[in-house]
Amino acid sequence: MVVSALGKTRLNSPIIMLSTFIRRTAASVSASAGSVPKITEVKYPYFVARQPTSGRLPVYNEFRAGTKATTLIRNVDGNAGALRDDLLNSLFRLIKRKPNVVVRHGKHVEIQGSWRNVVADWLVIRGF
Numbered sequence: 001m002v003v004s005a006l007g008k009t010r011l012n013s014p015i016i017m018l019s020t021f022i023r024r025t026a027a028s029v030s031a032s033a034g035s036v037p038k039i040t041e042v043k044y045p046y047f048v049a050r051q052p053t054s055g056r057l058p059v060y061n062e063f064r065a066g067t068k069a070t071t072l073i074r075n076v077d078g079n080a081g082a083l084r085d086d087l088l089n090s091l092f093r094l095i096k097r098k099p100n101v102v103v104r105h106g107k108h109v110e111i112q113g114s115w116r117n118v119v120a121d122w123l124v125i126r127g128f
Contacts (some may be wrong), residue, residue, distance in 0.1 A: 024094075045079040046079050058074040069112075071111040073108065080108070100112040
């Protein structure tokens with residue numbers, strides 16, 4: 001649920017709808033798997049490690065000049081370009097206006113817009 005500056009609730013925000021879709025899809029996949037799910041380990045050419053003290057994923061929203069929102073995935077080990085390609089081809093493939101996704105300094109992936117919750121949910125579903 002997103003509350004605007006006027007105090008009205010916007011439930012049809014694209015970010016909220018995409019995050020809800022990811023959670024419902026993950027729940028339906030886990031519910032339809034039966035009583036014994038098959039665990040298969042998938043190897044990606046990149047790895048996003050959790051924070052050692054809090055156990056959270058290093059996905060952050062940054063706001064510049066008060067209104068410019070960017071989402072930053074920090075400390076990507078391995079091929080950060082492959083993570084960028086996976087974000088564009090799987091997470092953002094259904095969105096008409098795709099956000100700009102850039103690899104910064106070889107270890108950070110920067111996404112135009114406020115996508116923190118959506119990206120964190122996507123990484124959790126992929127096993128990070």
